[in-house]
């Protein structure tokens with residue numbers, strides 16, 4: 001080997017050594033979610049990223065991956081369990097597979113009103129134990145994010161859903177959640193679970209006849225291009241939870257841990273405000289896309305699914321959370 005080759009080799013090894021040192025000093029925190037870059041959750045996460053980087057004097061480098069870039073919601077929750085990802089957004093529907101404490105939030109018509117919903121989600125006496133319920137599974141909840149109310153919508157090849165009978169024979173996409181699947185059974189439709197990113201193509205290719213979600217699915221996920229009938233039957237208010245790998249969070253020193261938790265709370269306030277505007281914009285935009293909004297009578301839907309409240313509260317842990325939620329609604 002010539003002298004200059006030896007020098008280049010030596011120089012390269014020093015560079016590699018130095019870059020590995022800087023990497024370990026500057027900790028990378030990977031955050032994954034399944035919404036687009038305009039969605040309030042993404043905007044709130046960008047703010048979370050910026051604030052934490054500032055507050056930790058750039059000791060941490062937070063990287064937000066939207067649009068299912070790191071996988072569908074189920075995969076990213078699993079990756080957060082193992083620590084391959086540090087933080088992810090998981091719908092409560094999906095989280096019920098990781099701990100039954102979350103199941104109760106999937107009950108249709110659980111909350112009397114948005115106010116009832118807010119009073120529960122903002123009550124640490126209820127939510128802290130729910131957030132901690134998955135700690136042994138590898139992750140904990142650190143705050144919640146608004147995802148509005150869920151409603152049925154169908155493609156042009158079908159008809160608007162005005163009564164539960166209208167769901168008969170229709171394949172409706174639901175989230176990957178046993179409670180959601182059971183709800184569809186009770187309503188008479190055929191539940192087709194799949195991840196969010198697959199829904200547009202499934203609607204377009206008529207693999208499914210409809211889905212259920214909030215209004216942003218029509219605009220941000222473009223479902224309104226293929227599904228023109230949106231019925232406000234408001235069967236569920238199911239928020240998202242910001243989850244974090246437990247080892248990572250509890251491995252921080254007390255100050256850093258506090259920065260992450262406090263900033264998560266601030267993120268919640270920002271997201272909830274941004275959500276209000278987002279829904280107004282989504283309805284306007286969906287109308288321009290040709291989506292029609294319908295207002296069916298709620299009671300017939302409610303009557304069909306109320307047996308699910310009884311079924312699910314046979315479990316004492318679920319019953320306990322259910323009763324605390326009910327009390328807040330009185």
Ligand code: GCU
Nearest residue numbers: 073090091147175196213240
């Ligand atoms: C909402 C929710 C997401 C969820 C999605 C779905 O958009 O915010 O977390 O993944 O619904 O229906 O899958």
